[in-house]
Amino acid sequence: xxRQAERVVDGRFMEPPxxxxxxxxxxxxxxxGEEMQLLLYREPHPLYRVLQQNGHGWRTELxxxxxxxxxxxx
Amino acid sequence: xxxxxxxxxxxxxxxxxxFFLTAPLxxxxxxxxxxxxxxxxxxxxWTPAALAATHLVTAGFMLQIMVGALIQxxxxxxxxxxxxxxxxxxxxxxxxALGALALALGFLQSAPGWLHAAGVLLGxxxxxxxxxxxxxxxxxxxxxxxxxxxxxxxxxxxxxxxSGLFMLLALAGGWAVPLMPLADLHAAWGLGGWAGxxxxxxxxxxxxxxxxxxxxxxxxxxxxxxxxxxxxxxWSLAWAVSAEALQRLAQAALAVGGLLFVGQTMKLQAxxxxxxxxxxxxxxxxxLYASLLALLMLxxxxxxxxxxxxxAWMGVFGVLILLAGLSAFIIGMLYxxxxxxxxxxxxxxxxxxxxxxxxxxxxADKDGLGQWRLYLAALLLAVAAAIRxxxxxxxxxLCLMAxxxxxxxxxxxxxxxxxxxxxxxxxx
Numbered sequence: 001x002x003r004q005a006e007r008v009v010d011g012r013f014m015e016p017p018x019x020x021x022x023x024x025x026x027x028x029x030x031x032x033g034e035e036m037q038l039l040l041y042r043e044p045h046p047l048y049r050v051l052q053q054n055g056h057g058w059r060t061e062l063x064x065x066x067x068x069x070x071x072x073x074x
Numbered sequence: 075x076x077x078x079x080x081x082x083x084x085x086x087x088x089x090x091x092x093f094f095l096t097a098p099l100x101x102x103x104x105x106x107x108x109x110x111x112x113x114x115x116x117x118x119x120w121t122p123a124a125l126a127a128t129h130l131v132t133a134g135f136m137l138q139i140m141v142g143a144l145i146q147x148x149x150x151x152x153x154x155x156x157x158x159x160x161x162x163x164x165x166x167x168x169x170x171a172l173g174a175l176a177l178a179l180g181f182l183q184s185a186p187g188w189l190h191a192a193g194v195l196l197g198x199x200x201x202x203x204x205x206x207x208x209x210x211x212x213x214x215x216x217x218x219x220x221x222x223x224x225x226x227x228x229x230x231x232x233x234x235x236x237s238g239l240f241m242l243l244a245l246a247g248g249w250a251v252p253l254m255p256l257a258d259l260h261a262a263w264g265l266g267g268w269a270g271x272x273x274x275x276x277x278x279x280x281x282x283x284x285x286x287x288x289x290x291x292x293x294x295x296x297x298x299x300x301x302x303x304x305x306x307x308x309w310s311l312a313w314a315v316s317a318e319a320l321q322r323l324a325q326a327a328l329a330v331g332g333l334l335f336v337g338q339t340m341k342l343q344a345x346x347x348x349x350x351x352x353x354x355x356x357x358x359x360x361x362l363y364a365s366l367l368a369l370l371m372l373x374x375x376x377x378x379x380x381x382x383x384x385x386a387w388m389g390v391f392g393v394l395i396l397l398a399g400l401s402a403f404i405i406g407m408l409y410x411x412x413x414x415x416x417x418x419x420x421x422x423x424x425x426x427x428x429x430x431x432x433x434x435x436x437x438a439d440k441d442g443l444g445q446w447r448l449y450l451a452a453l454l455l456a457v458a459a460a461i462r463x464x465x466x467x468x469x470x471x472l473c474l475m476a477x478x479x480x481x482x483x484x485x486x487x488x489x490x491x492x493x494x495x496x497x498x499x500x501x502x
Contacts, residue, residue, distance in 0.1 A: 012282070041279075045151070066292050
């Protein structure tokens with residue numbers, strides 16, 4: 001559980017491009033098949049393109065409070 | 075900001091910038107009309123001067139910036155790629171700018187030739203834009219409230235353009251058709267279906283991003299564009315069957331929808347984590363209060379229609395919704411978008427130890443704040459001029475000319491700073 005919690009970038013009150021940078025840095029630490037989450041108040045289309053180019057999978061869920069939870073698979 | 079606007083597929087700088095640099099000149103012209111036409115501008119919304127000024131602001135200023143901004147941000151707001159942005163901008167920009175000028179001249183001189191020219195220029199260029207933007211946005215799934223809003227706003231623009239073209243043909247050809255109810259419907263689609271829904275779609279992303287606020291709650295954000303669209307369809311039905319009560323119901327629904335959005339945005343701004351108010355925040359704050367007043371007036375006149383006949387009612391409403399509301403939201407956005415774009419397009423020239431100038435050096439926020447204060451003065455004078463045009467139309471017009479000129483100067487100075495930095499970096 002602790003390890004899972006460490007794998008979350010909460011970018012909701014970060015100034016761009018910090019969420020993008022923090023996500024890419026965290027992705028670098030993951031093993032293939034492991035997952036991380038990015039929390040944002042917008043859908044990160046620029047990030048999606050980079051993830052696609054790098055062969056990562058992702059799924060996105062919009063929560064009631066307006067948070068987009070992006071689960072990224074390394 | 076980088077996440078919003080940058081990206082490997084960023085269109086060339088000239089594609090959005092050409093719209094941004096010509097648009098403020100139309101606000102200068104609207105101010106000049108206030109100086110030259112004085113009382114006629116506020117006598118009725120149907121005077122040639124009032125029609126010309128309204129369209130200098132809506133088609134000349136607001137529409138140009140919204141189109142230029144969409145060309146830039148569609149890929150990052152929705153993952154939708156506008157094909158050949160330089161070509162699209164090269165076609166749409168001159169058509170829009172010249173079309174808006176021809177439209178204003180056509181209204182002022184009641185000249186069928188100018189009205190026909192406006193129809194060809196605006197109709198042609200906007201058809202190209204709607205086609206290109208529609209192709210891009212309708213290909214992506216509606217995975218967020220913003221994307222749903224963008225799709226509906228493009229439909230809103232299409233209805234606005236179609237109804238506007240019909241009225242142009244009717245005016246130029248002297249057709250015996252009642253235009254006033256259709257003009258109301260055209261304005262409702264333009265301000266609600268296009269500008270209002272687009273504003274919300276963009277705000278869902280930029281308000282949390284620019285002001286570091288919480289996000290818009292998901293359910294209302296999904297429903298707001300649909301509510302506005304349903305109200306507009308109801309209004310259209312009311313127009314088609316000439317049902318006044320139905321039209322008033324639609325008008326009230328539009329006003330309530332708008333008020334809910336404004337209230338939600340005010341609530342988010344109150345919870346912002348960015349302490350220092352910058353020019354964008356000031357513009358949005360002013361625009362929210364003005365929109366609140368304008369939408370309350372819209373609601374009041376839906377409930378009690380004789381209010382719309384009260385002297386100065388429509389003049390005050392027009393100033394509040396167009397200049398103090400929608401235009402102010404747009405200018406606030408410009409002060410974020412333009413310095414970032416200039417900075418972004420300098421990035422390839424950055425070298426180790428020789429970074430490019432920061433955004434605030436390219437377009438200083440203090441210049442935007444100064445321009446905002448004069449804009450606020452122009453707004454207060456314009457509201458007062460709607461009540462006493464004989465005294466205040468000329469000062470209000472002069473003040474609007476000055477602040478719009480200052481806006482242009484700020485944007486042009488940013489562009490000059492960009493060119494200078496580019497030359498310095500290339501020659502180093």
